[in-house]
Amino acid sequence: MHTIIRKCCRWMSWMLLLCGVGSAFASKYNMPVGVTPISREIYTLHMTIFWIVVAIGILVFGVLIYALINHRKSQGHVAAKFHSSLKVELIWTIIPFLILIAMAIPATRVLMLMEDDSDADLNIKITGYQWKWKYDYLDENISFFSNLATTQDQIQGKAPKGENYLLEVDKPIVVPTHKKIRFLVTANDVIHSWWVPELGVKRDAIPGFIHEAWAKIEKPGTYRGQCAELCGVGHGFMPIVVVALDEPDYKKWVAEQKGVALKQANALEENKPLTKAELMEAGQKVYGATCTVCHQATGMGMPPAFPALKGSKIVTGDVAKQLSIVLHGVKGTAMQAFGEQLTDKDIAAVVTYQRNSWGNDDQAKFGKAAGGLVQPSEVAAARKASSN
């Protein structure tokens, strides 16, 4: 009996050592504690269940290992004859049941807390698109798309990867700290899932339905997440960046956004023609953010699902046809309608860029229609024509 106890003790101390090493690297590889009351509750729950499970594991594996060491035939152990006992069966039915009840109580409490999204200070509608997020500040009339900012060169290994590789966007969602923010999550095409671990929020974005989640961020900072539901070829390339600002900074940001929106509206009214250099420069940016996942930076696409734009009949042909496809998409394919996502200037720029890149402007090869400039006014006209 003594030796058993000593063996158990030695074994336990090994386990404790392991646990120590474990907790040392847990800071990097465990669930983040996060910056909201809910994320902290979830973390506590996660660790509680984890330690309960570890305790059960030590017990079960302990007995198992003891038997495997001591009840070997090579040690001359003769098999016992027992093969049933109602008493022990009842014990190991009832005790786990009680442990489960003990687990379920805190889990229920946290779940109730998560569901209570009443009295929000701020409502933000989040819409998942293939493969970007759109944020609508319902109380402020601010609305924008948020695209992956990592360049194709980094993804293709032609440029060194930045610190936030695949976790950076062109325009983050900005929110105030210490306010109850209600997220209304939906999708435009397929199911996505909006997940920011540090906020303790993961909500599937489902087309045709709106689901709610909330967060109250306690610390200003930048929090990164990713789409968590397979949504097609760009699933790995639609990150989420949340920037939490203290109230005054947030107010400043809101005012700025309204100013930007005003300026954009004015610029559109002016409708002044842009030069080729301007269009090409803007077009390359739009192309990189919007088109490269499928059509590739080289314009070669990934046929047959995603056709090449280089030498394409449409891109080297009639402008009207190309504009119509960019505005309204192609039904039954992954080509979406970009009309509602991009401004007239963006579309004019990206169409111009496509028509003048990869040798598409070679009129000797593709005929007279190839190349050329597209102005925002033409896009506006095309929009109007199709809406009539």
Place this chain on the structure above:
Amino acid sequence: MTPTRVSKHHDDDHDHGAHQEPGFLGFVKRWVFTTNHKDIGTLYLTIAMVNFLLAGAMALLIRSELFLPGHRLIAPDFFNTMTTMHGLIMVFGVVMPVFVGLANWQIPMMLGAPDMALPRLNNWSFWLLPFAFTILLSTFFISGSAPNYGWTFYAPLSTKYGPPSTDFMIFAIHIMGMSSILGSINIIATILNMRAPGMKLMQMPMFVWTWLITAFLLLAIMPVLAGTVTMMLTDRHFGTSFFDAAGGGDPILFQHLFWFFGHPEVYVLILPAFGVISEILPTFSRKKLFGYHFMVYATAAIAFLSYIVWVHHMFTAGVPIQAALIFMYSTMLIAVPTGIKIFNWVATIFKGSITFETPMLFAIAFLFMFTLGGFSGLMLAIVPADYQYQDTYFVVAHFHYVLVPGAIFSAIAAVYYWIPKWTGHMYNETLGKLHFWLSTISLNITFFPMHFLGLAGMPRRIPDYALQFTDFNQIATVGAFIFGFSHLIFLYNIIQTVRGKGKKATKRVWEGAHGFEWTLPSPPPYHSFLTPPVFVEEASSHEAWDVSDHHEK
């Protein structure tokens, strides 16, 4: 049925094999037209092995792409087809057929029957499969990509946005479902009608019991899957809107239907594995299975609960809190009967007289690692925590821990355990042990780091990842390659055993083996038991549960 006289195999001499005509045509005809349970079992095991290597190769492609961040080997779209096909083939083409194959070989022998109850149906249910998998694999040659929406093929990604090849996948699933339903009917008919005189239901071997329950699970869920994919088909082509909100449908309806099939399906994959483990542990512990009655009840309880937990796959999809609570509780409840099984297995080993032949090694690995998978499953049941775990590598780690050391390891253990009986020759024990150690260690190198990746925030099904996930992805990839190639040792060992390279196996093969199959010669006669043996059991005496003493006179 009145008890029949105990028989000797007086007809063994003129009944040793299939009637095979000479030449290649004779070979083809024998295997295509066979109605013999052993031949069909062999066919099932063969198709499972082929699919295992194929889907395993796909996993290695996935792991190669994930060795480093950045686009390296395969394009994101092809990556998605790899994850989809790896999952579909492993579930429908490996784990399901391997256990049907084991059922075909073992159930008639364990019951003391000459064959399955419905031999022609048996032939048909197998031969549907090669066609189903040919159709499924043909999608790689269809323009516009093979299925690329994950093995769960959620709508609308698979309906409105699915590539043309989706229709072929739907058709393949229809055929596989038909095959499973026919197979289940056959297994139920065999178990209920063909038991040796004197063998009551509560005296059947555990492997037979778990298969009986599995067959009923399959009968209930396969029509649901068939209905779901049919609804997909009509949504895609005939103007319905079951899963399209724009037409008044609901994409979440798809998830409810899929997981109403999908969750019991998980138990279809694991219950026969429980049966195998319940056969192997007593043999090599030389001690009767502890708590047989409770083992049967626990299996039935797991099967029942498996029907009422499906929403736990959908907590983040937005279910009402009442539903979330109910499904959390029912999911946690599954831990009780599963715990009973684990505890009973430990009690079976405890105070036994243990030896460590290859099947036993794999069974012990099952005990340890399936329990680990169960622990992470319990963590996943906690809804608030599930919001953080859902769709991350934590889930990938969880289901690979229950499926690989769970279902796959028990199938491997079963092959090592019964192959001397099937072929009449022992496998190479040294190679078997080498296979065990390589695969067990590399399995943990592959899947254990995935827990941490998931907790640190890596979503599943992404072809490229942020830099902080690099180190553990590299470890997992190295492990995956060792794991994959270790199975070539297994394949070589099987081939050598089938070719008769090992030493001759005895009737009983293992010192502690009990049951009707061990009373037959190795290899057993073509029509196992032409005259039913008599089943005798006296629960009070350890020696008497062994039927062979009565049989081998």
